[in-house]
Amino acid sequence: MEAFLEIDPASDFSIDNLPYGCYSTRGGGGNGGAAAPPRRALCVALGNSVVDLGALQRAGLFSGPVLSKHADCFQTDALNGFMALGQPAWREARATLRRLLSASEAALRDDAALRAEAIVPMSDVTLHLPFSVGDYTDFYASRYHAHNCGVMFRDASVALPRNWLHLPIGYHGRASSIVVSGTPVQRPRGQVLDAASDTPVMRPCAAVDFELEVACVMGTGNELGSSIPADGAAASIFGLALMNDWSARDVQQWEMLPLGPFNSKNWATQLSPWVVTLEALEPFRCDAPVQEPGVLPYLREADRHVYDINLTASILPEGGPETLVAESNYKHIYWTFPQMAAHHTFGGCNLRTGDVLGSGTCSGPGPNQRACLLERTWGGKDPVKLEGGAGQRTYLRDGDSVVIRGWAGGGGGGGGAGRRRVGFGECRGKLLPSPAL
Amino acid sequence: MEAFLEIDPASDFSIDNLPYGCYSTRGGGGNGGAAAPPRRALCVALGNSVVDLGALQRAGLFSGPVLSKHADCFQTDALNGFMALGQPAWREARATLRRLLSASEAALRDDAALRAEAIVPMSDVTLHLPFSVGDYTDFYASRYHAHNCGVMFRDASVALPRNWLHLPIGYHGRASSIVVSGTPVQRPRGQVLDAASDTPVMRPCAAVDFELEVACVMGTGNELGSSIPADGAAASIFGLALMNDWSARDVQQWEMLPLGPFNSKNWATQLSPWVVTLEALEPFRCDAPVQEPGVLPYLREADRHVYDINLTASILPEGGPETLVAESNYKHIYWTFPQMAAHHTFGGCNLRTGDVLGSGTCSGPGPNQRACLLERTWGGKDPVKLEGGAGQRTYLRDGDSVVIRGWAGGGGGGGGAGRRRVGFGECRGKLLPSPAL
Numbered sequence: 001m002e003a004f005l006e007i008d009p010a011s012d013f014s015i016d017n018l019p020y021g022c023y024s025t026r027g028g029g030g031n032g033g034a035a036a037p038p039r040r041a042l043c044v045a046l047g048n049s050v051v052d053l054g055a056l057q058r059a060g061l062f063s064g065p066v067l068s069k070h071a072d073c074f075q076t077d078a079l080n081g082f083m084a085l086g087q088p089a090w091r092e093a094r095a096t097l098r099r100l101l102s103a104s105e106a107a108l109r110d111d112a113a114l115r116a117e118a119i120v121p122m123s124d125v126t127l128h129l130p131f132s133v134g135d136y137t138d139f140y141a142s143r144y145h146a147h148n149c150g151v152m153f154r155d156a157s158v159a160l161p162r163n164w165l166h167l168p169i170g171y172h173g174r175a176s177s178i179v180v181s182g183t184p185v186q187r188p189r190g191q192v193l194d195a196a197s198d199t200p201v202m203r204p205c206a207a208v209d210f211e212l213e214v215a216c217v218m219g220t221g222n223e224l225g226s227s228i229p230a231d232g233a234a235a236s237i238f239g240l241a242l243m244n245d246w247s248a249r250d251v252q253q254w255e256m257l258p259l260g261p262f263n264s265k266n267w268a269t270q271l272s273p274w275v276v277t278l279e280a281l282e283p284f285r286c287d288a289p290v291q292e293p294g295v296l297p298y299l300r301e302a303d304r305h306v307y308d309i310n311l312t313a314s315i316l317p318e319g320g321p322e323t324l325v326a327e328s329n330y331k332h333i334y335w336t337f338p339q340m341a342a343h344h345t346f347g348g349c350n351l352r353t354g355d356v357l358g359s360g361t362c363s364g365p366g367p368n369q370r371a372c373l374l375e376r377t378w379g380g381k382d383p384v385k386l387e388g389g390a391g392q393r394t395y396l397r398d399g400d401s402v403v404i405r406g407w408a409g410g411g412g413g414g415g416g417a418g419r420r421r422v423g424f425g426e427c428r429g430k431l432l433p434s435p436a437l
Numbered sequence: 438m439e440a441f442l443e444i445d446p447a448s449d450f451s452i453d454n455l456p457y458g459c460y461s462t463r464g465g466g467g468n469g470g471a472a473a474p475p476r477r478a479l480c481v482a483l484g485n486s487v488v489d490l491g492a493l494q495r496a497g498l499f500s501g502p503v504l505s506k507h508a509d510c511f512q513t514d515a516l517n518g519f520m521a522l523g524q525p526a527w528r529e530a531r532a533t534l535r536r537l538l539s540a541s542e543a544a545l546r547d548d549a550a551l552r553a554e555a556i557v558p559m560s561d562v563t564l565h566l567p568f569s570v571g572d573y574t575d576f577y578a579s580r581y582h583a584h585n586c587g588v589m590f591r592d593a594s595v596a597l598p599r600n601w602l603h604l605p606i607g608y609h610g611r612a613s614s615i616v617v618s619g620t621p622v623q624r625p626r627g628q629v630l631d632a633a634s635d636t637p638v639m640r641p642c643a644a645v646d647f648e649l650e651v652a653c654v655m656g657t658g659n660e661l662g663s664s665i666p667a668d669g670a671a672a673s674i675f676g677l678a679l680m681n682d683w684s685a686r687d688v689q690q691w692e693m694l695p696l697g698p699f700n701s702k703n704w705a706t707q708l709s710p711w712v713v714t715l716e717a718l719e720p721f722r723c724d725a726p727v728q729e730p731g732v733l734p735y736l737r738e739a740d741r742h743v744y745d746i747n748l749t750a751s752i753l754p755e756g757g758p759e760t761l762v763a764e765s766n767y768k769h770i771y772w773t774f775p776q777m778a779a780h781h782t783f784g785g786c787n788l789r790t791g792d793v794l795g796s797g798t799c800s801g802p803g804p805n806q807r808a809c810l811l812e813r814t815w816g817g818k819d820p821v822k823l824e825g826g827a828g829q830r831t832y833l834r835d836g837d838s839v840v841i842r843g844w845a846g847g848g849g850g851g852g853g854a855g856r857r858r859v860g861f862g863e864c865r866g867k868l869l870p871s872p873a874l
């Protein structure tokens with residue numbers, strides 16, 4: 001299937017992708033004129049454009065059996081209502097959009113007025129978080145990441161915590177500080193243990209790190225007291241996004257015993273503006289790592305898979321060129337999102353529409369696949385050299401931007417090679433100086 | 438000031454209290470007739486009645502300078518809009534209500550139709566959570582509780598974690614599973630380490646505990662990147678509630694290293710239906726414990742105080758009489774809510790209207806003041822004997838209810854003795870059996 005718009009083959013946003021987002025235009029916004037105040041509207045991405053879902057819905061084009069009964073689900077700036085409709089609605093919307101956007105369908109292609117309203121150049125828009133976040137939970141699902149952290153902080157012989165191979169370890173995160181790509185983040189202040197004096201002090205964090213993660217956006221949830229079986233959990237997942245779990249390592253080290261990371265992790269968590277549906281990722285499924293020892297029945301999956309998604313993290317110093325510092329792949333993750341959802345709900349905890357599950361730092365086996373600076377520099381022993389004479393980094397400097405990218409297919413190897421590219425766009429954030437103490 | 442309704446001196450809900458809640462009536466609800474569907478409405482408690490705020494507002498009685506500009510703030514079932522208006526609105530609402538409900542004011546007292554609409558017997562209502570919870574954070578702010586846990590799990594010589602006296606330790610909790618008093622809770626299933634085989638197994642939790650806590654409900658918050666100073670933080674706090682942080686101790690022990698408690702804590706957290714404002718608690722202020730060593734400047738308070746609030750927890754087995762198992766007081770807490778808010782936001786994390794901060798288990802110095810079964814039974818070594826031949830408890834049995842109560846004043850000693858009672862009502866929950874595995 002070809003779109004009626006010309007799509008660069010290198011674009012993240014082929015017609016096979018159609019990720020969901022929320023946009024406003026600078027002058028007008030949504031379909032308003034230049035004089036209207038900015039209005040946020042839901043959209044999908046296609047090539048260099050966004051396609052306004054509200055406009056298509058007002059034109060009566062979501063006419064399938066499910067969405068015709070929910071004629072206002074896109075007349076808002078948050079996907080939650082649509083997500084809560086469940087998989088039949090998501091499939092119908094995707095099929096409808098693919099048909100409407102294809103070269104062979106006239107309804108939108110030949111309606112100049114509707115095209116002018118509904119198709120907006122991406123260069124004219126600001127992107128926002130497209131859903132309202134419920135609760136946010138961050139997991140620790142990469143065996144390579146957990147192993148590396150264990151070797152650095154404990155010992156190679158006891159690198160993995162004893163429970164690690166038996167359950168997907170996670171902790172409750174902070175939903176209020178989830179921000180969209182492009183939002184500048186501010187170096188946090190914190191209480192840390194001063195190494196020289198061996199006393200706690202308050203100062204700007206001296207060890208700001210990123211964590212390259214993949215986020216799972218829950219589409220539907222479960223009632224309190226019930227559980228989501230691992231095997232069926234994929235049907236509850238709306239899609240995936242990129243995530244940078246900004247971290248303050250010195251704060252973390254001092255605060256995290258005995259109850260886990262807190263202020264080290266709650267000052268900013270950044271998401272890509274695009275949520276790529278599981279349906280779009282389907283062609284890029286691949287086997288998940290074999291779990292040995294085997295897991296308890298509630299964590300077993302008859303069809304156990306992850307996705308072949310290339311993941312990169314780069315540092316872009318102010319005025320300097322970008323340096324690629326991590327090249328990983330989502331296929332290395334040990335615990336799957338269905339397993340995380342099953343574990344999260346096994347005791348009866350309820351997941352809700354809009355909840356976010358983070359994969360944890362998505363490291364792979366190789367040294368260049370270590371997906372945060374803590375690991376990548378091996379605790380500072382091996383700083384990363386930046387290109388263009390921008391020096392080296394153990395942790396981030398003020399003015400550095402971190403850019404996370406992710407894509408499946410589109411050449412470059414992997415299970416989806418040769419398929420049209422299905423990408424996430426960028427998760428980008430610039431680190432601003434800390435406020436005065 | 439006397440109310441025009443007769444109030445039992447033993448009632449938690451004197452005219453000096455006026456805690457906020459949300460109710461519906463069984464047949465009708467709110468001010469609807471018997472045939473109307475249940476409608477939720479905001480209220481305050483007074484003696485054996487609830488007073489419907491929406492009805493008073495529709496009658497034009499919130500006519501002060503702030504609330505007259507927000508004439509719909511009570512025309513909803515969640516306090517969030519009202520809370521977000523800030524302290525001037527809260528003070529004005531309280532002053533207005535005290536005047537309207539006093540024996541000397543005719544406006545409501547002599548308006549039979551309005552009284553019939555606005556004053557509903559508490560025996561006719563169902564109470565709901567009166568605000569929409571944003572994020573929930575649970576702290577660990579009682580030195581006695583932290584010390585006892587340290588002695589049990591580590592050693593008396595290193596009972597407190599090294600950071601404990603320097604910062605209020607907390608962890609992000611789960612907002613989705615916060616339920617109101619009266620909601621039955623279900624024994625969770627979980628993954629635990631089987632002691633006999635030393636292998637992980639899945640089974641119903643065998644160590645269900647309660648934690649008697651006080652919850653702080655944030656009225657206003659801060660922008661991401663800014664901080665709330667400890668000294669001014671009280672102005673951001675709308676009020677306090679009682680909280681039972683239901684806990685699964687066997688699950689906790691296996692899961693919590695290295696990232697903290699997760700499924701052990703996310704299956705139910707129960708709040709009293711009433712939020713008592715800080716203004717109502719003002720007469721019960723008392724000095725907070727002296728902090729030695731001193732704390733860093735961002736945690737210092739010029740006026741450092743807590744409240745003299747009696748706290749009890751009882752176990753009520755099915756059909757049996759209640760046994761008081763813990764008698765504590767909020768005044769024993771080491772870290773104040775303003776300090777928790779200051780620490781939480783010191784790195785730039787944003788608090789929002791409706792966020793909940795839990796105090797952590799509010800234990801006092803005496804053995805009967807240990808405010809959870811883990812501590813109270815000293816890890817099972819000293820089970821609690823129940824009255825009426827109901828046996829003893831290390832942890833809870835199916836069918837047991839836990840009832841938490843809290844009140845200031847009204848006789849019984851303490852700083853507020855002789856003042857009219859300002860109570861929280863109950864935080865009550867019954868433990869149901871676990872679902873089949």
Ligand SMILES: [Ca+2]
Nearest residue numbers: 138211245360
């Ligand atoms: Ca993380």
Ligand SMILES: [Ca+2]
Nearest residue numbers: 575648682797
């Ligand atoms: Ca607790």
Ligand SMILES: [Mg+2]
Nearest residue numbers: 245265268269
């Ligand atoms: Mg984060």
Ligand SMILES: [Mg+2]
Nearest residue numbers: 682702705706
């Ligand atoms: Mg809890």
Ligand code: NI
Nearest residue numbers: 503506507522
């Ligand atoms: Ni106003």
